[in-house]
Amino acid sequence: MAVGASGYWTQANALLRKNLTFQKRNMGTNVRLIFFPFVLCLLLVLLQSVINSELDKASNKCGCTCIDTDGDGQCEEVCGLQYSSIDQSFTCPIPSPPEWPPLLHVPAPEYRAVRTDFSHGDLPSESCKVTGACPATILITGKNSSLGQGVGKNMFQNTLNQNAGNIDSLANIVLGSESETELTNFLEPAFFSNLPVYYLLSKCTTNSTFPLPLPGATSIGVQQDASCVQGLQFWRNSSSDINDELYKGYRKGNSERKINEILAGYDLLNSDEGNFNASIWYNSTKKNDSGNGPIALMRVPRSVNLVSSAYLQFLLGPATNMLFDFVKEMPKPETSLRLDFSSLLGPLFFTWVILQLFPVVLSSLVYEKEQNLRIMMKMHGLGDGPYWMITYAYFLVISSVYMFAFVLFGSLVGLKFFTLNDYSIQFVFYMIYVNLQISLAFLVAALFSNLKTATVIGYIMVFGTGLLGGFLFQSFVEDKSFPRGWIIVMEIYPGFSLYRGLYEFSQYAFNGSYLGIDGMQWKDLSDGANGMKEILIIMFVEWLVVLCVAYYIDQVVASGSGVGKGPLYFFQKLQKKLSTSSRKFSLQRQRSQVAVQTEKQDVVQEKARVQQLLLEQSTSHSIVCDDLQKVYPGRDGNPEKFAVRGLSLALPQGECFGMLGPNGAGKTSFINMMIGLINPTSGTAYIDGLDIRTNMDEIYSNMGVCPQHDLLWNTLTGREHLLFYGRLKNLKGSALSQAVEESLKSVNLFNGGVADKQAGKYSGGMKRRLSVAISLIGDPKVVYMDEPSTGLDPASRNNLWNVVKRAKQNRAIILTTHSMEEAEHLCDRLGIFVDGSLQCIGNPKELKARYGGSYVFTMTTSSNHEVEVENLVKHLSPSANRIYHISGTQKFEIPKQDVRIADVFQAVEKAKSKFTVHAWGLADTTLEDVFIKVARGAQAFNVLS
Template identity: 50%
Template sequence: MGGASYLAQTNALFRKNLVIQKRNCRVNCCLVCFPFLVCLLLGSLQLVLTVAYFSSQRTQIDCGYCAATTKSSSANTAGGLNCTIQCPLPIAPKWPPVLQLPPEGSSTPTNLTPAPSTRTTKPSAARFLVTGANRSFAESVMRNMIPKRDGLKKFAANMSLADAVLVTKAMRAFSLGAEELGSDFNHDNPLFFLQSKCTQNSVLSFPVQEGRSNFTKDAECIEAFFLWRENSSVLNSELYKGYDQEDKHTNEIASAYDLKSSDLKKFNLVVSYNSRYKGATRISFSFSSLSFSPIMLRVPRLLNLVSNAYLQLRGGGTKMQFEFIKDMPRAASQEMRPDISFIVGKMVFIWMIMLLFPVILSNLVYEKQQKLRTIMKMHSLGDMAYWTITYCYFLLLSLLYMLFLICFGSLVRIKLFKLSDYRVQFVVYFAYINLQISFAFLMATYFSNVRTASGRWIILMEFFPPFSLYRIIYEFSPPPSPFYRTDFSGIHWEDLSDNKNGIIDILIIMALEWGIFLVLTFLLDEFGTLRNGIRKIREVVEQLLQTSDSSYSVICDDLKKLYHGKDGNAEKIAVTGLSLSMQRGQCFGILGPNGAGKTSLISMLTGFTKPTSGTAYINGMDIRLDMGKIYTGIGVCPQFDLLWETLTGREHLLFYGRLKNLKGASLRVAVEHSLKSVRLFDGGVADKRVAKYSGGMKRRLSAAISLIGDPKVVYMDEPSSGLDPASRRALWNAVMTAKQNRAIILTTHSMEEAEALCGRIGIMVNGSLQCIGNSKELKAKYGGTHVLTVTTAAGEEEAVEQLVQSLCPAANRIYHISGTQKFEMPKQGLRISEVFQAMEHAKSWLNIAAWGLSDATLGDTFIKVACESDITSV
């Protein structure tokens, strides 16, 4: 029967893998659901941080004004405890301008919000420094700076609040949760107004609306002094002298004016004000909040006062009225939630995705380590079918893994997955997982042990593809710090053309690497070390010198296998110039001691190792050139069982039957027959997992696998080892039936098995065949003796030996222990009747407990040939 087609091979492998994955469903589910567990943990941590963040913000953010001015805002609730970070402001209120005075006690306050005691303390005076080229002109301007309002008790109805110079000493930080400009008019913030000279109990009272309540705000009077300085150098020196000093009264200067060369025709001005206070750009950090709070500087009123004073000096009734200031209309900004992806870092997500790499690598190396890939290949599974199904399985697993990761990550609001376009994420991650699979395939060629593959060496190998993954995570992530308030909204489809994000470059690099890895994997698999580290380099040979007889299934032509010495050891010749032929319908047995070269011969004939020289032809095909075709017509029972622990005996036979192109009813009949022939059918044994089989049951299953599908050549390496007598007999019957139409090569240590099964027997010693023939021919040629066994009392051994010497002077004692002796007697010139008569007569004068005469066995022949070969080699 010809080998299975590519589709039949992929179907067989797919069915086999599907059964294995169903049996491993718990492991697969745990792997695929691992992103769910991690995202659930991250989501829970995200929730805890968010709750802690807003809990801390409730005591810091006053949204009462926001609730009052924005009635339609759904973000504000009673008490203002559940407000957005910045309230919506469709119509900004108007507020009178306020002038800033240094907080009393120091020019460099350490607190942004003064203590209650400080708030209630009235400033002694407001000091302004003045200089200029024209002193008289400068002093005239300064006299017009402060309007005179003597004896004020309350705010006059016809008076504009802009006419009063309101001042505050409270240093207000820009707060993202309160109204910056209106905060000066709150209940707890004292306001003052400037006068050239204050009368007793001068108070300016004016109405203020805060939220839904109205109240009257009182501003006490403080005096303003404008102090002349000779020039700008003196002014600058005085400002600098007290800057950032600890002396409380050194520098309480509100501002300084340098009028330069100003006069009535031109106005040239420099205003100096303290724009830097200790803590003026405070950055506060806690577990639950991150804030950036610059000081709100009140500069415009300083300019307005001097400008308006200049206009009044010029006359003409011109006045620069500073009526109000107002914020710009704005929409509400949402909560700046702490992002868990920023806190845990990008490497966590990289290792989550890279978790698939050791899984893929371990699975590939496991099949290599257990020789499962080899035994499948020996049963005609093609490389393309194997790589296709294996690749598709890992691709499907990776897709499910990434789908769960992105979906669950988005559900718990991880910005890394939520912000960017899902189409872009699919394309990029799909490219990466293909790259990761191909890289795992490439790395699998360098490992032969799962423990090594999953150990410390894997860390070094992971450093290459993760560079691409890190760039992907970097581009999809929000800015690295919450201090950056940017408009980052992820990567979208139209952004692929933007060279700044580099996504196109990543895709190109990953596509090139993916192709390179797959090509290298194919080359290393085809020409490399997937077969015990021995390279399978094909050799182009000349045409056969002679045409082989088609009736011969196996022809070995001077096969030789040499293992080169390593670490100072000598070379080892495993097989030396072996030549033999085998016809169809014949079972050829190979006997030999351990290390004789039997397994090396089978390995060369099955393509497991490459011959050092010579070749062999299987059904007319050269093992050096046509092993792919040869595999379609052979069956192999290896020395050690190569089975999947999770599959049943029936499932093994179904898989290998499909590889031999069996289908439908023919497949079912062949499987049933194979199970019955090796006594694995009854009692439900066929449908038990191999993990529950005994060693003998596994051995019988391996033999059944080698015979299914009608292979023309079958190799059996010690098939009956470990079997009980009944199972051994059943196996022998199966082999005897199977050899009718095929050639079987069988290695064994059992002389009984060789005699029962093998039409021809070869004894192999030191890598070469010493003799070939059937059992009778070998015993006749190398045996040719009778063996006389005599058991007597311990003191009569010498008398028995003399008796035997009298019967056959050429007799040789080959065994002697505890009164039992064996003598080898040449058949030539020896009459069996004389031996019987002599032994019966000896019973009258010797105490003979037992005696017997037999021909030499095949075992005796084997021992003799082996001993003679050892003597010759020495």
């Protein structure tokens, strides 16, 4: 039953059903793939629990002690800040934080600035380091020298002015410490370290100290004495002088050794009696362990107050003072020390989790290309549009399910990376990226034709991207001095875009977990430090660009989907013009190079018939080849290879044409041109009036192909293969079921459950029969069969011949074979192809009559009677020719016009009376003899020419 060409949605439906069936067979692999994120998330949770158990130890909790509060001898555990070390204080409840006096950062005695060969002579000599009495130095500059020097003199008091036992008294004293500060100020580390605390005066007495009246000193057990350090101030003529002195003094000698530190530097700029304006140099080299920036900022407020008070005293007198009483933190509840392990490792681990989809998609696409499955689908009517839509949607659904499981598993096990960040942002980010990743897989697949190579490269990209992101790209992102423009350039690589997005999620989740707030929200995208907004824009634009480029390359380059259409295929008129001019040039070029060869009369007649059909524009013939040529360019110094030399052939509907020829004759090149795998160098062919150069997509809808090698999906059954290709041929409903059943029965794959057995478990002969059934389903107008009976047993081969003989009644079939018996049994006409040229054409009887005008006489005797046998044959026909001789067996070729069959029988009977004849025979010329004769003759001619 003839059916029309299938439409877009019919093709899409066929491919979707096939993919769903294929996916169902790979359910185990899919489950393992989806559960991989679950295993990783579970591993992170286990690691998190181990870390939490360590953090929950007593040494990391608020300090406690046992106190007898009632005097009954029973102690009661009491916890609080006063029983804690500075590390434990982070977890203690602090409803009313203590008030700590503000401090300056004072260099250690061995690092304080002294006179050197590059410094000014007003600094103290280096001898003070021996006694440990080096002063702390301040450098001052500005436009008004007198004001600057006057302000400098007021910075340090001459005598200690304090009110004992009162923190307010410390507001009049300039205190300092060389200790490093912490992230919080609940406990001032200067008072809990072994480092000294200093008070600064313009002049110190020997070993002068005084006890600090610290807030809550009794309750928290803090006792601290402050020792005096002399504070000196020196005028410099310009800020560049101070810069030079600070830099050279700080870096002289070993760059890691601080040998000439200045307490602070002040540039009073344009300050005068009515205007106060100052810039301050301070030591910002101390950083906390988290790398969040200079913690010396906690020492800066006292520097600002110092110069401000000195300026007021310069204007209003020494009685005026701007007091700085204390600094303190905000109150805090009891907290637990926690480290969000998943957020710290999330960018690296989750990059690997998401990127592992890339080699899965890539290998699937390259597998179809390597196994020629896509071109097989295309040759049976599947268009590029349905293929791209369904394949893309197929991978998108798989990726979406994978990402949903990834986020779901992470949320269920309680990873802050997922639970704190807004799920809608995560959804948008992951969906844009998986679309970009699928598009990138389509693009990269065009570069590979080997599955193993593509898979290895895919996984190298997975692990390489994660490692480069974690150990290189992240350092650039965190380095604020690194140009933002280069960060954006690096993010054009999709792997770094993914890593940056995951990094932003991890940072917000980590901070949210630490501070007890939500993670990333939509409002955070407007934050200049948040890179998520630029990532989403880059990935979205790149997705569209990569998808378009991938589709363009797929159409232009022959990458498993047939012949490329050329770089300007979308300009149809221009493309046709270029194609026509190219054909004319190629035709002239080839005709000038093809050697002149005398063509046989039957070949000439076939060419004349083709020209007549083209002039009449007749559509009575299903296949018309017009001077078809294929030339492969020479390489490595070798000449051009003429695979097909000007082939002209016409096949009406209902004819099976057999292509015979030795290996390398050009049969495969001819078939490949006809099915759209390669372009002809010149000439063309018409299938039902459609040109193979420009209308191949329309031709595919009415074409069937049985390739030389079986192109099957190992996990699909024979029935599922036929259902898929039947749908591509527009068969539906009961017509589809009936056609599939009849096809299975015709090739003997219906009984015994064979039809529902996976093709990967078929024998070679069963696969061959299935390939023949695929080529015939849907009643295609033209069928190409490349050695269809290869590997079949005699019974199956005979059954297959019957199938082909029934099928040729309403279609044109081109069949290639090396079996002369098959060619004679199936083909209405034969063509013998040698060295790219058609040597003869006709039905088997005509060819045997034309090229086989002789009998073959065979006789086997003992070796002693070989001469008698030869004389017997010469007596029958003097022109007889011995063509075979071995161990008493001789074979002779006798012209038919020289002998009668009766004479041969009489001669043999006479010979039997004279000597023993073991065996003898007389045979007419076979098709095999014709083939050998024509092939040898053509090859000998080509050698001579």
